[in-house]
Amino acid sequence: MIIVFAIGLLSACSTPETVEVIKTVEVEKEVEVIKTVEVEVEKEVEVKVEVEVPSKTLVFSSRLFSPPREQEYFINEIIKPFEEEHGVTVNFQILDDDTLLERAEIQQSTGHVMTDIVCAHNGKMPDWLDAGYVEDLTDIVASWDDRHFSPAFENDTNRDGAQYFLPVGADVYLLLANNNALPYVPEDTDLDAITWEQYAQWAVNIAEGEGEGKVCITGIPMKSWVYMFGGSALSYGAGFPDAGSAEAAQAWGIWETIGKAGGFVPSVLNIDSCVDPMMREEAWLTVFHNARAGQVYDSNPTQYTLAPAPMGPSGIGSIAGVSGYAIMKGSANYDLAVEFLEYLTRPDIQVKIAKGTGGFIPPVLEAQEYLGNEAIDEVINKAILVLENGVVSGVPGYLYQDWGSVKQCFDDVFADTIFAGMDVTQERLDEAQACVDGLLK
Numbered sequence: 001m002i003i004v005f006a007i008g009l010l011s012a013c014s015t016p017e018t019v020e021v022i023k024t025v026e027v028e029k030e031v032e033v034i035k036t037v038e039v040e041v042e043k044e045v046e047v048k049v050e051v052e053v054p055s056k057t058l059v060f061s062s063r064l065f066s067p068p069r070e071q072e073y074f075i076n077e078i079i080k081p082f083e084e085e086h087g088v089t090v091n092f093q094i095l096d097d098d099t100l101l102e103r104a105e106i107q108q109s110t111g112h113v114m115t116d117i118v119c120a121h122n123g124k125m126p127d128w129l130d131a132g133y134v135e136d137l138t139d140i141v142a143s144w145d146d147r148h149f150s151p152a153f154e155n156d157t158n159r160d161g162a163q164y165f166l167p168v169g170a171d172v173y174l175l176l177a178n179n180n181a182l183p184y185v186p187e188d189t190d191l192d193a194i195t196w197e198q199y200a201q202w203a204v205n206i207a208e209g210e211g212e213g214k215v216c217i218t219g220i221p222m223k224s225w226v227y228m229f230g231g232s233a234l235s236y237g238a239g240f241p242d243a244g245s246a247e248a249a250q251a252w253g254i255w256e257t258i259g260k261a262g263g264f265v266p267s268v269l270n271i272d273s274c275v276d277p278m279m280r281e282e283a284w285l286t287v288f289h290n291a292r293a294g295q296v297y298d299s300n301p302t303q304y305t306l307a308p309a310p311m312g313p314s315g316i317g318s319i320a321g322v323s324g325y326a327i328m329k330g331s332a333n334y335d336l337a338v339e340f341l342e343y344l345t346r347p348d349i350q351v352k353i354a355k356g357t358g359g360f361i362p363p364v365l366e367a368q369e370y371l372g373n374e375a376i377d378e379v380i381n382k383a384i385l386v387l388e389n390g391v392v393s394g395v396p397g398y399l400y401q402d403w404g405s406v407k408q409c410f411d412d413v414f415a416d417t418i419f420a421g422m423d424v425t426q427e428r429l430d431e432a433q434a435c436v437d438g439l440l441k
Contacts, residue, residue, distance in 0.1 A: 057089045058333050058340060062119035063097045064169050064323040065357060069295075073356040082343050088336060097124045097397075104133045104328065113330035116337045119168065122156035122322045123397035129159050134326035138162045140338055147347055150363040152387060153322045156394060165324030166345050168353065169291075170361035172318040172386040173231045174379070175199070175307040176293040178284040181206055181214065182305065191307040196232055196254045199310040203263035203285060213262050216283035219269035219419070221411040222404045227319040228287060229255065229410055230393065235312025240319065240393040241406055243413070244426075244433030251312070252413075252424045259418040268419060278304075290386075294359025294379035301375040308386050316390035322363060354380055361387060400439045409435035 065074045071094065079090045095103070100118055107113045108131070120128055128134055141149075141163050149157070149167055157165035175194065184205035185191070189198045203215045218224040230240045232254055238247035258264065265271070265283045277283035278296045286293075287309050297304045309318050325344060327337045343349060350362035351370040359379035362368075368384070371377045386392070397403035413432050417424055 056333055056336055057091055058117065058336055059091045059093070059115045060117045060119070060340075061093045061095050061100055061103070061115050062323075063095060063100055063121055064119050066094050070357040074353070077356055078344070078349065078353055082340060086336070086339065090340070097121050100124075101127055101131075104128070105131065108133055108329065111330070113328055113332065115328045116331040116333045117325060117327055117340065119323050119325050120165070121395070121397075122153055122165075122167075122324060123395035123403070125156045125165055125324060126398040128326065129164060133329055134164050135329055135331075135334075136162045136164060137166065137327065137341075140341075141166070144342065144345075146366065147345060148365045150365060150387075152320070152392075153324075153363060153394075156322070157324050165326045166341055167322045167324050167363040168344070168350070168360075169357070170320065170322040170363045170383075170387065171290050172320045172361070172383050172390065172392065173227065173287050173309045174290045174293045174382055174386065175287050175309055176278060176285075176296060177305045177307075178214075178278065178281055179303055179305055180281070181284040184209055191305065194307060194310045196235060196251070196310045196312050199285075199287075200254045200257040200263075203258045204261040206284060207261050207263045212266060213258075213264045213268075214284035215258055215263045215268075216265055216271060216274040216277050216286040216288075217268060217414070218271055218273060218288075219264075219411075219414065220272040222407045223272050224288065225414055226407045226410045227289075227395075229414075230319045231287065231309055231317045232312070234317030234319075234391045234393055235310065235314055236317075237312075237314045240396075241410070241436055242433075243410060243436055244429040249424070249426065249429060252418075252429065255414070255418045256424045260421045262421070264419060269415065290379060290383040291358035291360045294376055297379055298359070298376045301378075306378060306382060308382055309390070314391050316386055318386050318390050318392050319395065320387055320390075320392035321395055359383065399441060401441055402439060405439050406436055409439075 065071050075092055079092055083090055097120060100120060101124060104118065107115060153167045157163060157167055184202055186198050186201045186205065207213045217228050226241060229251065233242055233248045233251040234240060236247045236250040238245050238251060242248045265277060271277055273292065274283060274286045274288050275292050275295055278286060279299060293306065297306050309316050325341050327334065331337055345364060347364050347366040348370050350364045350367040354360045354362040355376045359376050361380060361383045371380060400406050409432050413428065417428055
């Protein structure tokens with residue numbers, strides 16, 4: 001700061017005169033200055049950030065529900081509700097039985113187990129148990145007090161008192177007729193107790209009246225003919241697969257009668273499933289898998305008549321199959337797999353699965369309480385009747401080198417003898433039996 005002073009000087013010899021002197025002096029003074037300054041200060045702040053955590057994925061490989069309509073139903077109506085409830089993903093894969101077992105072998109031998117749950121056919125269950133690829137579920141099943149599995153398949157699902165597979169989707173064979181065929185039913189025939197002889201006469205009557213055959217079987221090799229014939233053979237006291245015994249010869253005689261009368265649909269050798277020919281009304285009469293019969297019957301119950309498979313001297317013969325869920329040893333999601341199986345085997349869910357996939361038999365005894373009076377319920381009830389009262393046999397595929405080749409032994413007899421309208425000779429049947437026996441392991 002600069003201060004200016006004015007100083008007056010007095011002279012002794014002159015008149016006093018005022019002189020102004022200007023002097024600059026520096027004076028220190030403390031001055032308060034206000035200034036805004038930005039200073040960075042570290043402060044811990046909690047910020048919520050959403051992080052997407054991937055859901056668990058349960059890998060479920062199944063030989064059951066292979067038809068597209070069944071897959072769609074099972075995924076949308078059965079799997080999705082479980083996924084939504086538990087916040088998980090179920091990777092559902094369809095594989096044939098051989099591929100299913102081969103993949104398990106690779107996973108088990110390498111220790112790189114990717115599959116959590118398998119669903120195998122009862123004919124293959126012994127192979128799974130021999131290999132030791134699946135978990136013992138005995139204690140799990142014992143903890144469920146609201147369901148009991150049918151004892152009909154325990155020989156396949158259980159071993160040495162322990163349960164490894166949980167049965168699902170049981171099947172037998174039923175008779176299905178288009179109502180156009182009813183005028184040709186032989187006199188005094190009770191369709192709920194029809195014999196194989198009456199069935200054959202019915203087929204002959206239709207062929208004679210319509211000018212062409214209307215009976216459907218699967219003529220394409222390695223499909224279902226072995227089971228269709230097998231049921232008729234069981235009705236006469238034969239075993240399965242039995243092509244050459246005296247009892248089996250009686251069953252061949254039924255099909256010989258139909259073949260000689262031209263009773264099969266002309267396109268039979270090109271048929272791999274009787275569903276489409278029956279729905280198109282190209283075929284009018286068949287004895288086939290109850291879930292396939294249910295698919296046709298449920299499509300238009302007023303156009304079709306459903307009955308148990310025909311009977312013979314030994315009763316109602318039928319091949320009976322079932323599939324079963326199991327948990328793969330080494331599963332990374334064991335607890336979740338148990339939860340999923342608990343869900344799938346609930347009595348109400350078993351019925352929901354059965355009704356939505358054509359009419360499989362739900363092999364949980366309490367499930368029958370959930371059946372109603374719809375057309376599909378009739379299919380299931382008739383199938384249960386055959387299972388509980390019929391002469392049934394499973395499929396011993398594990399005893400043979402290649403079950404498809406066993407089927408071919410029977411397919412050949414149909415093509416070269418039955419459909420050709422030839423006599424069924426014992427010589428031809430002995431050849432067929434040798435074909436079957438040659439495929440034993």
